[in-house]
Amino acid sequence: MSKNSQAYFVRNKIAYLSSYPPRECGIATFTKNLVVASNQLGIFRKPQVIAMNEKEAIYNYDRLVRCQIRRDVQKDYSEAADYINSSQVDLVNLQHEFGLFGGEWGEYINCFLDKLQKPVVSTLHTISPSFEPKAQSVLKQIAKHSSKIVTMTNTATRILMTYDVPRSKIEIIQHGCPNVSFVDSNKVKPSLFGLKGKLVLSTFGLLSRSKGIQYVIKALPEVVDKYPKIVYLVIGETHPEVRKFEGERYRKRLIKLVDKLDLQDHVKFHNRFLLERELIKYLQATDIYITPSLEPNQISSGTLVYAMGAGKAIIATPYLHAQEVLAENRGLLCKFRDHRSITHAIIQLLEDYELRKNMERKVYSYSRDFTWARVAKRYAELFRRMINS
Structure with a gap:
């Protein structure tokens, strides 16, 4: 980029509408990482964040958050649009997941978009081939108001096109990951309590029933018989929205299962929301994710992408995101709700050292294309094009 063009672009200002830390939410983390990486490019002016708050939530946000929307208060959406319209913001990046917004299937977000007079680039974190009619209607309205729609995979793009969104309106930018060093797990394990000399399996993320952790636990007895140094780390607290409705019921169920299978020495729960630097260290100490x-x-899994970015051998159920990014032998797919399939995959990777190491190298090399710096650059180029047009 020339000095003259950089001087021109630095006048532009981006606002991000999303959940945002300290709210504990995958999309909040995604947005924070994108904002930080974008700032480091030095292309735009200091950004603003419009933070989505769930019911009765109060957060101590940083100074980038200039406006807050209460999810279930419809007038907040219109008022936020008025605020942006009167500001120096040149473009809004909407980070969209239906549950973030109020109304049926998050329809209140269209109250914001209806009034907004600035261009919008919408990043879709949830796209399903089987949306019910109301969800399709909300999605089509978002697409109508957006200058561009960002999806994270080719599969998501194909699904979106079945809802009459033209391919020319869609941009594919993968989910970002930290740029971390490719290191031997055995060099990191001694720095983490209880992991020295262990074979480490891990899963991280906000805990909920849809994570399927119980199937990994059920898979372990046969693995432990062959590899008694196995430790499975379940890293992350219960999802805050799940905790509101059922407390720690799911985690307690998992702990009971561990006790029943006599796996207390082989399954460890880390019940907290880890800082990114802590999470990276645990990933680097992992042998199989x-x-x-x-x-x-x-269609989007930040935890999967982070494991790829750390260069881990990965076992995944064949959900859409995993099928695409773990193709070409970058990972192993197991069956849904089938602990025997997971057992087989774990043992296969532990018995075949070269397979595991080749997988690590492949997935790490593949992930270099979507480190946060590269992802932020693609977003910046897209924002620039939309502002200029």
């Missing part, structure tokens, strides 16, 4: 999601239509 397992993502046993029970959602076949899951």
Whole structure:
């Protein structure tokens, strides 16, 4: 980029409408990483964030958050649009997942988009081939108001086109991951309590029933018989929205299963929301990462992408995102809700050292294309094009 063009673009200002830390939410983390990486490019002015709050939530946000929307208060959406219209913001990036917004299938977001007079680029975190009519209607309205729609996979793009969104309106930008070093797990394990000399399996993320953790636990007895140094780390607290309705019921069920199978020395729960640097360290200490999601239509998984970015051998159920990014022998797919399939995959990777190491190298090399710096650059180029047009 020339100095003259950079001087021109630095006048532009982006606002991000999303959940945002300290709210504990995958999309909040995604947005924070995108904002930080975009700032480091030095192309735009200091951004603003319009933060989505769930019912009765109060957060101590950083200074980038200039406006807050209460999810279930419809007038907040219109008022936020008025605020953006009167500001120096040149473009809004909407980070969309239906559950973030109020109304049926999050329809209140269209109250914001109806009034907004600035261009919008919408990033879709949830796209399903089997949306019910109301969800399709909300999605089509978002697409109508958006200058561009960002999807994270080719599969998501194909699904979106079945809802009459033209291919020319869709941009594919993969989910970002931290740019971390490719290291031998055995070099990291001694720095983490209890992991020295262990074979480490892990799963991380906000806990909910859809994660399928119980199937990994059920898979372990046969693995432990062959490999008694196995430790399975379940990293992350219960999802805040799940905790509101059922407390820690799912985690307690998992703990009871561990006790029943006599796996207390082989399954460890880390019940907290880890800082990114802590999470990276645990990933680097991992020998096999397992993502046993029970959602076949899951089109975006930040936990999967982070494991790829750390260069891990990965076992996943064949949800849509995993099928695409783990193709060409970048990972192993197991069956949904089938602990025997997981057992077989774990043992296969532990018995075949070269297979595991080749998989690690392949997935790490593949992930270099979507480190946060590269993802932010693609977003910046897209924002620039939309502002200029």
